Amino acid sequence: MSILLTIFLLVFVGQLVTWIGKTVLLDITYAGYLRITRSPLATRQRALKSEILASKAELMKTSAQDQFAKWAKMRRSVDKGLADLEKLNSEISSAKSGFAMKFNTLLWLFTTGLQFVVGWWYRKQAVFYLPQGWFGPLGWWLSLPFAPAGSVSVGVWQMACKRVILVGERVLKDLMGKHCAPTENRPDDDGLHVCQVHPPPQRTRQRELPPRVQPQRHSTRHRREKRSRRRLRVFVHLFI
Structure with missing residues (x-):
């Protein structure tokens, strides 16, 4: 291997x-x-x-x-x-x-x-060699600490593998979260995310109330005005 x-x-x-x-x-x-x-x-x-x-x-x-x-x-x-x-x-x-x-x-x-x-x-052994000029003057950093120049060392390859695995984990969690929508992504005691499905909200039908009859607040005032106009017409008819 x-x-x-x-x-x-x-x-x-x-x-x-x-x-x-x-x-x-x-x-x-x-x-x-x-x-x-x-x-x-x-x-x-x-x-x-x-x-x-x-x-x-x-x-x-x-x-x-x-x-x-x-x-x-x-x-x-x-x-x-x-x-x-x-x-x-x-x-x-x-x-x-x-x-x-x-x-x-x-x-x-x-x-x-x-x-x-x-x-x-394997600190002095190269994992693999990079094409010449890919990273320019920064290529020496990938061979630290003891690998040949222009190669990728064991330590750098370990960090790269760990980073790729963590990024893959994050992408997988995002995909699972999208597939779980509109469910809730809830973690458990062991750190694993569990999709919890919530039932759709039930619509409650509102009972239609009969139209309210507005009370006649100005009925007394209306009668008074009507009575006053009638008296005025009688007064005009008598004196004019």
């Missing part, structure tokens, strides 16, 4: 670990480790969980008023099982913390540490 492809795969694996999350990888690896090694703690935990679930199911079927003695005995058994399970979980957590330290060390060695080793081992 060429050094160009090797460095790209190493950088891609490192970014893949970042995307998935070390906590998720630790949980998956530890669960597989317990199943492969057949740990007595895990076996006891599964048996205790099954026993507690069976006791709870039987407790729900027992009446506390009619069979109080049996109900109290089963209740004490369930409480004791829960206490034992909590103690067992603390032991498993302490064992998992030691496993997590070893797992994180190995993960760092096979991702970041391996990139450092490859970069140091």
Whole structure:
């Protein structure tokens, strides 16, 4: 395998670990480790969980008023099982913390540490050569620190690969966001974006109200004016 492809795969694996999350990888690896090694703690935990679930199911079927003695005995058994399970979980957590330290060390060695080793081992070797005159006087920068002039060094190629992967991630997120419209792009606990679909708003039909009858506010005033005009006509008719 060429050094160009090797460095790209190493950088891609490192970014893949970042995307998935070390906590998720630790949980998956530890669960597989317990199943492969057949740990007595895990076996006891599964048996205790099954026993507690069976006791709870039987407790729900027992009446506390009619069979109080049996109900109290089963209740004490369930409480004791829960206490034992909590103690067992603390032991498993302490064992998992030691496993997590070893797992994180190995993960760092096979991702970041391996990139450092490859970069140091091939520090004087060119990944590939550029056509002459492409970058002018700036071409020497691409060969830093120890690669031949006119070539691309391992360190520069690592940075370029990481930059391209990050840009590709951003473009992919933008495309997913466009396809999810008009949904909402919501991240989860692990950093992954989940499209949440919202139903279209329902239109509420407004009830048509009957036209309001405006009160005749000026009815009294209108009658007074009409009466005054009538008196005026009578007065004019009598004296003129």
